[in-house]
Amino acid sequence: MRQRPRNPRATQARATNSRLIEARRTPPAAQRQSALEFSFGDPTPVLDRREIFDYLECVEIGGRYYAPPVQLLGLANVFRAAPHHASAIYCKRNILLDTFIAHPKLSVQDFSQLALDYLVFGNAYLERVRSVMGGAMRYQTALALYVRRGLKAGEFWWLDRGYEEAAMPVGEVFQLREPDLRQEIYGMPEYLAAINSALLNESATLFRRRYYQNGSHAGFIFYMTDAAQDQKDVDNLREAFKNAKGPGNFKNLFLYAPGGKKDGVQLIPVSEVAAKDDFLNIKGVSRDDLLAAHRVPPQLMGIVPNNTGGFGDVEKAAKVFAQNELRPLQRRMREINAWAGEEILRFKDYTLEAAA
Numbered sequence: 423m424r425q426r427p428r429n430p431r432a433t434q435a436r437a438t439n440s441r442l443i444e445a446r447r448t449p450p451a452a453q454r455q456s457a458l459e460f461s462f463g464d465p466t467p468v469l470d471r472r473e474i475f476d477y478l479e480c481v482e483i484g485g486r487y488y489a490p491p492v493q494l495l496g497l498a499n500v501f502r503a504a505p506h507h508a509s510a511i512y513c514k515r516n517i518l519l520d521t522f523i524a525h526p527k528l529s530v531q532d533f534s535q536l537a538l539d540y541l542v543f544g545n546a547y548l549e550r551v552r553s554v555m556g557g558a559m560r561y562q563t564a565l566a567l568y569v570r571r572g573l574k575a576g577e578f579w580w581l582d583r584g585y586e587e588a589a590m591p592v593g594e595v596f597q598l599r600e601p602d603l604r605q606e607i608y609g610m611p612e613y614l615a616a617i618n619s620a621l622l623n624e625s626a627t628l629f630r631r632r633y634y635q636n637g638s639h640a641g642f643i644f645y646m647t648d649a650a651q652d653q654k655d656v657d658n659l660r661e662a663f664k665n666a667k668g669p670g671n672f673k674n675l676f677l678y679a680p681g682g683k684k685d686g687v688q689l690i691p692v693s694e695v696a697a698k699d700d701f702l703n704i705k706g707v708s709r710d711d712l713l714a715a716h717r718v719p720p721q722l723m724g725i726v727p728n729n730t731g732g733f734g735d736v737e738k739a740a741k742v743f744a745q746n747e748l749r750p751l752q753r754r755m756r757e758i759n760a761w762a763g764e765e766i767l768r769f770k771d772y773t774l775e776a777a778a
Contacts, residue, residue, distance in 0.1 A: 480607045486587070487570035487579040490608045494543055494567050497611065501542050504623035506709045507613070509723045510716035511541045517748055518755075523768040532563045533767075536598070537755075539566040544600035544609035547578065548758055549590065561766060564595065571597065571607055596761045598754065616715035623708035630701050719743055737774055744772040 480488040501508055518537045524530055532548075540546035543566045553559040569590075570579045578590040578597070599609035613620075706728075713720060719739035720727075727733050752769045759765050 480605055482573065483570070485573065486589075487572045487577075488607050489570070491602075491605060492610070492614075497543055498567060500617055500620055504620040504708065504712060506623070506712040506723065506725075507616070507620045507716075510712060510718040511538070513718050513722050514541055514716070514747070514751065517744075517772060518751060518769075521748070521752070521769045521772050523770055525766045525768070527558060527560045527764075528766045529560075532561065535563040535565070537751075539563065540598055540600070540609075540755075542611065543567070544602075544611040545569075546598040548596045548598070550594045550596075550762065552594070558762065558764075561762065564590070569595070596758055598758065613712070613715040616711050619708040619711035619715075623705060623712070626701055626704040626708070717743075717747055740772075740774060748772055 480491055483489050501511065515534065515537045519530065519534050522530065522533050536546045536548060545566045547564040547566055547569045549562050549564045550558050551560050551562060564578075564580070568581045570581060572578055572589075574592075576593045576595075578595045580588045580590050582588065597609075600611060602608070602610040709725075713723075719733070719736075719742075721733045721736040721739050722743065725733075733739070755767050758767050
């Protein structure tokens with residue numbers, strides 16, 4: 423049998439089509455998709471670029487007084503940020519107040535303010551008020567939030583809420599200062615290292631509070647692929663989800679989709695991450711940081727133990743606290759007596775009365 427001669431043009435056309443098909447199946451190297459590697463960004467420290475403040479000293483303001491190295495109003499706001507932070511300071515203040523022996527020239531109220539200012543700001547100011555005859559009539563506490571140290575020795579300035587400035591009598595104000603490593607003008611509180619823990623505690627509480635107030639329990643994606651019978655049904659469903667958000671609105675939703683498929687309506691929750699934010703762990707860790715910074719036994723702050731064994735003997739803890747924390751505070755405050763020239767600050771021993 424004779425074979426039919428091949429058409430060279432047809433052969434060339436078939437070869438060209440084969441190359442085109444192969445080219446479509448195998449894209450060029452420039453068009454091939456390679457593995458994509460990416461990251462969400464390197465970790466950024468919270469305290470980055472803070473080292474620039476290490477080169478600064480207390481800045482002179484108008485050639486009259488020095489500005490504090492930290493914002494005093496910020497310390498006042500942090501004082502109420504976390505319950506364990508405020509409770510530890512109040513605990514120290516109350517024990518100091520219990521051991522304080524009242525003096526005719528220094529009231530209990532002024533001493534309470536003096537102790538609170540010293541524990542919160544690391545500075546406390548006691549002003550001497552003289553009588554007409556020139557003697558010391560009484561001593562009153564000047565709020566540390568509004569007092570600034572002047573450029574000259576013994577000079578202090580009073581800032582009336584930051585707007586008006588008035589010079590205080592020279593030599594009539596005593597500054598009780600907590601020592602600092604970088605400057606000797608203002609004192610710094612001991613708990614500065616735990617400020618981030620206090621703010622974290624506050625942020626966790628606010629997050630949890632907003633979680634319930636904003637109705638984040640209704641946080642999900644409602645994915646619907648079935649064709650609704652009427653657009654009004656979709657609008658009503660959208661309005662129902664919108665009204666489900668709000669304080670305490672734990673609502674149940676009913677959807678009737680006749681003829682719908684199994685996966686035509688899907689509910690994809692997205693608020694589970696918020697529900698698993700380790701709220702209790704954050705509160706516990708930040709609490710421990712604050713207690714470590716203040717060195718106050720948890721038994722004295724009314725903290726409920728999580729274990730069955732408790733925190734131990736409260737009487738022994740109170741005695742150790744009085745020895746290590748209370749007596750040093752009393753000794754520092756007695757420095758006022760040398761400035762005043764009389765013993766206006768006296769303390770009695772801290773004792774625990776036996777139960778009747």
